[in-house]
Amino acid sequence: MTGVRVAGVGLTQFGRHPERTGRDLFGEAALAARKESAVPPEDIESINYGNFMGSLAERQGHQAPLMAEMAGLQCPATRYEEACASAGVAIREAVRTVRSGEADVVLAGGCERMTNLSTADVTEALATAADELYEIRAGMTFPGAYALMARAYFEQFGGEREDLAHIAVKNHDNALPNEYAQFHRAITVGEVLDAPMVSDPIGLLDACPVTDGASAIVLVSDEYAEEHDLDAPVSITGSGQGGDNLALHDRENLAVTPATERAAAEAYDDAGCTAGDVDLVEVHDCFTIAEVLALEGLGFYDSGEGIGAARRGETTATGKLPVNLSGGLKAKGHPVGATGGSQIAEMTRLLRGDHPNSEHVEDATLGVTHNAGGTVASAVVHVLEVDR
Numbered sequence: 001m002t003g004v005r006v007a008g009v010g011l012t013q014f015g016r017h018p019e020r021t022g023r024d025l026f027g028e029a030a031l032a033a034r035k036e037s038a039v040p041p042e043d044i045e046s047i048n049y050g051n052f053m054g055s056l057a058e059r060q061g062h063q064a065p066l067m068a069e070m071a072g073l074q075c076p077a078t079r080y081e082e083a084c085a086s087a088g089v090a091i092r093e094a095v096r097t098v099r100s101g102e103a104d105v106v107l108a109g110g111c112e113r114m115t116n117l118s119t120a121d122v123t124e125a126l127a128t129a130a131d132e133l134y135e136i137r138a139g140m141t142f143p144g145a146y147a148l149m150a151r152a153y154f155e156q157f158g159g160e161r162e163d164l165a166h167i168a169v170k171n172h173d174n175a176l177p178n179e180y181a182q183f184h185r186a187i188t189v190g191e192v193l194d195a196p197m198v199s200d201p202i203g204l205l206d207a208c209p210v211t212d213g214a215s216a217i218v219l220v221s222d223e224y225a226e227e228h229d230l231d232a233p234v235s236i237t238g239s240g241q242g243g244d245n246l247a248l249h250d251r252e253n254l255a256v257t258p259a260t261e262r263a264a265a266e267a268y269d270d271a272g273c274t275a276g277d278v279d280l281v282e283v284h285d286c287f288t289i290a291e292v293l294a295l296e297g298l299g300f301y302d303s304g305e306g307i308g309a310a311r312r313g314e315t316t317a318t319g320k321l322p323v324n325l326s327g328g329l330k331a332k333g334h335p336v337g338a339t340g341g342s343q344i345a346e347m348t349r350l351l352r353g354d355h356p357n358s359e360h361v362e363d364a365t366l367g368v369t370h371n372a373g374g375t376v377a378s379a380v381v382h383v384l385e386v387d388r
Contacts, residue, residue: 003222004098005232006384007105008037009345014213014333015182016115022051022058022214026111027070029214029338033107034071037218038230044218045103047077048094050087050110051337056125057113071107071216083129084286086110087215088340088371088380094219095239095382104224109216109341122210126336129374131247143207143287145248145375147199150289152254154201157304161201164288165192166310168205168330171285174317175327177356180342182211182333206288211333215341217348234348238271238383240264246377259379260297260370267368268299271383275299279364280350281321282343284372284379285328294370295323298381317360325350325357340371340380351386 010032012025026049034041047068055061064077080090087110094108114122127136130145153159169189175181187205195204225232242262245251268274275298283294295306300321309315315323326332326346329339347367349355365388371380 001099002101004095004236005220005222005225006217006234006236006344006348007039007220007225007230007232008033008035008218009348010036010216011180011342011345012214013180014211014335017212018115020212022054022060022111022113023066023070025113025212025214026067026109026216029109029111029216030067030071030107033109033216033218039105039218039220041073044073044075044105044107046075046097046106047071047073048080048090048106048108049077050080050090050340052081052083052086052112052129053114053125053336054112057117067111073107082378083373084284084334084336085340085371085373085378085380086337089241091217091340091344091382092239092241092380095236098219098221104221106219107216108219109214110337111214112335112337113212114210114335115212119210134247134249143199143202146287146289147202148248149254149293149375150201153289153292153307156255157307159307161193162189163307163311164201164206165189167285167288167291168192170310170316171324171328171330174325174357175331178327178332179356181327181331182209183327183331202287202289208286208329208334211335213333213335213338213342215338215345217341217344233387234351235385236382237385238267238273240266240270240381242266242379244377246374248375256303257293257297257376257379259376260294260372260381263379263381264298267381267383273366273383277366278321278368279366280325280361281323281368281370282326282328282347283323283370284339285324285330286334288330290372291323291328293376294372298368298370317357322360325355325360343369343371344382344384347384351384
């Protein structure tokens with residue numbers, strides 16, 4: 001089984017792009033990844049494309065061949081949909097394809113255009129990642145769902161809104177130097193606590209924004225990288241995927257995320273590492289409570305211990321385990337179909353040393369990314385390592 005290296009990454013600016021289409025955004029990211037990789041277009045054998053709500057937001061189905069065209073490629077293209085984990089799954093399948101020897105070069109990533117819709121329409125579109133029969137019809141939205149998870153956590157383990165506020169503050173601080181981030185504004189704990197309440201205990205500044213953006217990654221086999229003398233020091237050495245019941249009422253405990261636990265166990269075993277070997281992590285913080293659940297599910301904290309990590313300074317840029325140095329979904333932004341690819345791209349830049357926050361992790365050799373779908377009914381975890 002061959003190893004898999006990241007030959008090139010491409011990102012758009014995350015934010016509001018009212019004048020642009022999804023195809024335009026993905027074309028920019030894909031062309032940037034192609035240019036950085038120095039891989040000839042004829043060598044790219046397939047495209048794995050993540051997208052969740054394009055048929056609703058842009059009334060465009062069958063997007064994969066369109067995105068191949070925008071990337072300047074003539075190759076098979078497949079769309080992957082796993083809610084907010086769509087790009088993570090697309091990249092996982094690309095890793096498996098390269099490892100198997102079926103292909104030497106695959107371009108993977110994703111895109112979402114969301115800000116052309118009203119807030120109500122975005123909320124309705126995102127809600128389709130929940131159980132239509134038993135959750136959506138009852139009026140469930142994702143802020144409401146994560147509020148239920150937060151309340152269950154507080155009741156079972158303790159914690160308070162100020163703990164969550166420190167997560168939001170940390171991630172906004174991390175986004176400040178990131179040129180691709182949607183928000184370049186520091187916030188305070190007081191501002192988070194005083195922000196309008198969305199669904200108690202989730203306030204406006206506990207939630208990620210609505211975002212347009214795209215990501216792309218060129219993955220190559222070890223043999224291809226060596227044969228073509230590519231500058232590709234970062235490898236994806238572990239990949240795992242986990243699942244859980246879709247509806248919250250069908251789960252035994254709302255304060256834990258078994259899908260993350262299962263994905264992490266598989267990824268760590270695949271890479272031959274443990275949670276204790278990880279130097280930095282990018283997690284799926286669609287809401288501040290989601291970062292807590294992710295850190296515990298990934299094995300960095302016991303249940304009930306992750307809630308105070310940011311407040312104690314342990315997950316800040318200078319802490320023992322820097323979390324979301326990109327700014328995370330909270331401040332970098334969350335174009336849902338692109339997020340899993342963005343996490344891989346940001347981790348690659350951090351490990352290579354060319355990210356504006358790489359100075360905080362100069363000696364890091366191993367990073368983990370965590371991409372979740374819905375209320376973590378789906379989770380994808382990747383382990384990345386860099387040659388030093």
